[in-house]
């Protein structure tokens with residue numbers, strides 16, 4: 001494994017310099033597919049546009065382990081100053097370049113020792129994680145029938161945990177996340193004669209305030225919930241009452257029931273407040289993912305594997321993190337684990353920041369977890 005260290009870093013830097021956003025990952029996908037074909041895997045491309053499934057047949061018959069990696073970048077103008085920084089206005093600011101690198105390297109390592117594998121290893125490269133819609137698109141495109149998975153694993157590197165650390169949670173890893181849009185419709189007119197109008201700005205302000213009570217008054221104090229309105233758009237001038245205001249926001253919760261309850265409360269409060277002020281609303285669920293929840297039996301297995309790769313003292317459980325990830329869609333259908341790989345690097349910012357970076361020393365560790373897992377398919381629950 002150590003011998004591949006420089007290849008790992010070269011791969012990561014090559015990918016980092018060439019990020020692409022959701023469903024646009026054409027160059028990325030062809031790079032991945034080429035390397036997988038060269039390694040001798042059976043490769044299927046074009047699943048949900050840019051998704052890939054590649055199968056490595058083991059030397060002995062057995063069950064099927066899926067290793068999933070997401071491949072998209074974010075529409076962020078990189079300002080890390082790295083010599084391999086992206087210059088195309090898109091940035092691997094979440095570490096998905098690292099995810100691709102680890103899965104690809106594991107595939108190449110395993111291809112050279114495939115006779116030692118008792119089963120099949122399926123590599124699933126997923127587009128458009130950041131838009132919360134790539135996993136669902138692959139599922140709608142029939143990926144479940146292609147992979148025929150017994151167990152699925154994947155990792156997200158995390159630059160707020162130290163390098164060397166591997167977090168394998170027994171249950172919840174990441175929150176469920178919704179993106180929503182509320183359109184508040186009134187009746188515009190002269191700012192001097194509000195009585196002849198229905199003011200959607202005032203209705204929107206009341207809606208935003210009233211929605212703060214969902215987490216404060218309707219969710220158990222034991223449960224985590226977040227409601228954020230990140231964007232308010234409406235109106236064109238100080239003396240004109242607008243026809244319409246658009247509110248965009250996000251919901252987060254660790255528990256699927258809580259997640260659903262928050263969404264229902266927002267719809268109810270939005271409609272009720274609007275009606276009381278003579279406005280009307282439409283609530284649109286734009287995209288979303290359920291909470292990312294590990295299977296405890298697979299978690300025990302991955303914990304053992306990770307201890308071999310990273311050392312016993314380096315594997316633990318971390319508090320769930322309020323970000324979302326559509327790995328949840330696969331984990332809702334296949335028993336599996338999303339483990340967290342520590343990747344902190346001094347002087348960098350967190351995920352989704354233009355100054356995000358991670359310590360590349362995490363890459364051989366994550367790769368080794370994948371390789372050791374594939375060599376222990378017989379040990380899977």
Ligand SMILES: [Zn+2]
Pocket residue numbers: 093094130351352
């Ligand atoms: Zn992200």
Ligand SMILES: [Zn+2]
Pocket residue numbers: 094095096129156
């Ligand atoms: Zn991510």
